[in-house]
Structure formats: C-alpha cells, structure tokens
Amino acid sequence: MHGQAADDIETPRDTTETHLLGGRVSLRQPAKGYRAGMDAALLAASVNAKPGERLIEAGCGAGAVLMQLTKRYDDLSVTGLERDPFAYELARHNAHANGVQDRCTVINGDVAHKFKALNLPTFDWAVSNPPYFDDPGAMRPPAEERRGAWMADDGLKAWTQFLIKAVREGGKIVMIHRADRLADILDLMAPKAGSFAIRPIHSFADEPAKRVLVQAIKTGKAPLRLMPPLVLHPRTGPKHTAQAEAILRGEANLYFE
Template sequence: MDAALLAATCDARPGDRVIEAGCGVGGALPGPPRRPPRTPVLGPGSGPARPGERVIEAGCGVGGALLGAASRRPDTRFVGLERDPAAATLARGNVALNGLEARVEIIEGDVEAGFRALDLPLFDAAISNPPFFDDPGALRAPAAEKSGAWMADGGLAAWTVFCLKAVREGGTVTLIHRADRLGDILTLLAPKAGSFRIRPIAPFADAPAKRVIVRAIKTGKAPLVLLPPLVLHEREGAGHTVRAEAILRGETGLGWS
C-alpha cells in the first residue's frame, strides 16, 4: 500500500523524470512476472507538460509503483533502481509483461553507494519509501530476502542524501515513512530543500497517523504546509474509504492541495 500511496502523490508531468528510493525487495512476489493487482497513479501535474523529462524509482523492488505510474503517464520515461538481483529480474519481467520496455528501464544499483555512482543525469523528482528501521535492535530480524526493505544499513540519512543529490534545483523529493520519523525527515532535508508539504496517512479518522508523505522542493523557500490527512478506513474491520479505494485502484491521485 505504501508504494501505491507514494506513486499517487507524484507531481510528475508528462515527460517528468522522478526517482523513488527505498522500497527494496519488500514488494517482491514469488513466481513469474505479473501485473500489479492495484495500479498506483500519478497525481495531477503541477504545471504544463514538458516532454522529454524522465522518472526514476530507486529501490523499485518488482516494480509495482513504477509500473502503475508509467501506465498513467505515456509521455514520461522511467528508470527503476534496485539492488537485489532477484527483484530486479522480476521487475524487468513485469516491465515486459506490461509492454513498457520502450519507456521503462530497470538498473541494478545501491542507494547507499550514492547517486553519483550511477553516473546518471539529474532527475526532476525523487520519490522514496525508505526502509523503516536503521537499528537492528529495534525489531525482530526480518527474513534475509526482505532485509533490504526493512533495514537501512546507512540510516535514513543515506536515503535523503541520495534523493537530494538525484534531483535538479527546483526538483521535488517525496518520501513516505513512519509518522514518528517526521522530525528526522524534515531535519535531514532542510539544509538543501524547503517548501515542505506534508500529508498524514491515518488508519481511521479518530486515530493518529501511522505514515506521513513528505514532499520538498530542492532549494524551495515557501512555508511548510500541513495537509488534511488521508483516512484509509471508516472503522475497524471495514473496507477502505471511498477516497482511499479510488487512489489504490488508480482512479485518482492523492494530490498536494
């Protein structure tokens, strides 16, 4: 779900170039390539289309968010970055299955090695679902094949630094993470970025947010904006709210207003 929500916030215009860092192999599904069961969707563009720009997802796993975004932006080119060879292979298969080889490329690389190691041009945006933990003592050790999605060896800082270095001035960095790390995210991004917009994600209308989605603009100077939360469920045991269901089905974007 985090990947779908992250893709639904992306301010990509047709032709934009975006990078997502952080979903690791957590989204990897065993077996042959497949289409995503729910299609994440890019949100409304923030300006006129600029053909020729590109999108890159770093830590793309098997490509669920990447493919959902690409399917809704036919004029945009995408690159998926994944450090796990098995997940990258599945992602390539999913790209082929969805007929997107002309616009979507999967490359192998490690976010923690730094953006410059990729020898790629700057992007218009970076989106990231970083591993949620950087303290091995904070949780029971995950299965080896999922450790990259849960544990960040270089800490959250490695992911924010990567995203900031990946985008041009005026480009956007968007992260989805635990709500209790919001202060850390703002602190890590603030030296190089601003114009923060924050969307809390709450399980219920009367419950604290469990996730936050943070968007920042590199070199941005506008005041921080705290947006209304996205509420996922009406009540315990109920299905998704109408808005959450529409986002997860790819019928609408999350937006930044």
C-alpha cells in the same frame, strides 16, 4: 550496475501475479518475502508529473510504484534503482509484461553508492519508500527474505542524500515513511531542500497517523504546508474508505498542489 536489456525475459520462479490500478497493472512479486501494497499506491498517487518529465525511484523493488506511474502517465520516463538481484529481475520482467520497457529503465545498484555513481543526468522527480527501520536493535529481526525491504543498512541519511542529489534544482522529492521519523526526514533534507508539504496517513480516523507522505523541493523556500489527512480504513463496512479505494483503482490522486 546493469541497465534494462531489450531481450525477452522469462517469468521468474517463486512468484505470484498481482493486479493493481483496477487491473491496468500486472505485477509479479515474490511468493514469500516483501510484497508491495498500499504504500506503493500512495507514493505513485502523490506524483503530479508534467509531460516529458523524468522520475527515479530509489529502492524500486519489483516495480510496483514504477508500473503504476507508467499507467497513470503515458509520457513519463521512469528509472528504478534496486540492489536486490531477484527484485531487480522482477522489476525488469514487470516492465516488459506491462509493455513499458521503452520508457522504464531498471538499474541494479545501491543507494549507498550515491547518485553520482550512476552517471545519470538529474531528474525532475525522485521518489522512495525507504526501509522503515535502520536500528537492528529496535525491532525483532525480520525474516531474511524481508530484511532488505525493512532494514536500511546505511540509515535514513543515505536515502535522503541520494534523493536530493538525484533531482535538479526545483525538482521534487516524495517519500513515504513512518510518522515518527518525520522530524528526522525534515532535518536531513532541510540543508538542501524545502517547501515541504506533509500529508498524514491514518489507518483509522480515531488513531494517530502511522505514515506520512512528504514532498520537498530542492532549493525550495516556501513555508511548510500540512495537507489534509488520508484515512485508509473505516471501523465498519468495506475494507477501505472511498478515497483510499479510489486511489488503489487509479481513479484519485494525492497531489500536493
């Protein structure tokens, strides 16, 4: 594993530049392969950090969530863990390009090696958008450049265990995932975390939710709460609903409190 260096980082090849949060974030992403989008924006908007808190993201990719969080919070220290070497280098580049390298650390490592292997103190927050599939037989194999982002080689259990271990007692875990895995997520987290809050994410108001945002508190004991849903797209008119567009611009949040 290698941490963030302080040297100048050249612009990676085979990438394109995207702007997030109404232009406040500049993000280099692969020209081909997995590209962060709405899920990253929703995950970042779900964190309600207090001054001086620390956050880790498991599977940070090119750093879309981390960069949005550093612009949403001036005093939040973030750490990203990413196993893919190219995505890791992109995340390092993006931290420098956005001027947040002093409070953004990127580590080249694997969730499968467990949190203890990082030799880091526990965090206040742990967030993740884990790969949505862990059964290669359940879907058509993705293109090789997308495989790491779509296929969880070590299963959803490895991701939930990492997130739980990464936070202090009372620390918060936030995950965005497929709605049909909600029962699995709750079951995997329940032995060590609770006080669940769930927000359904609907593509359209008249369709079942395809995504869920789940917040859990380590050692939490409060009753489960089902939050108001978020609808992303109207059937006619603009591409996004007013609420979704405000979240993408960084003008609204999805806090669970």
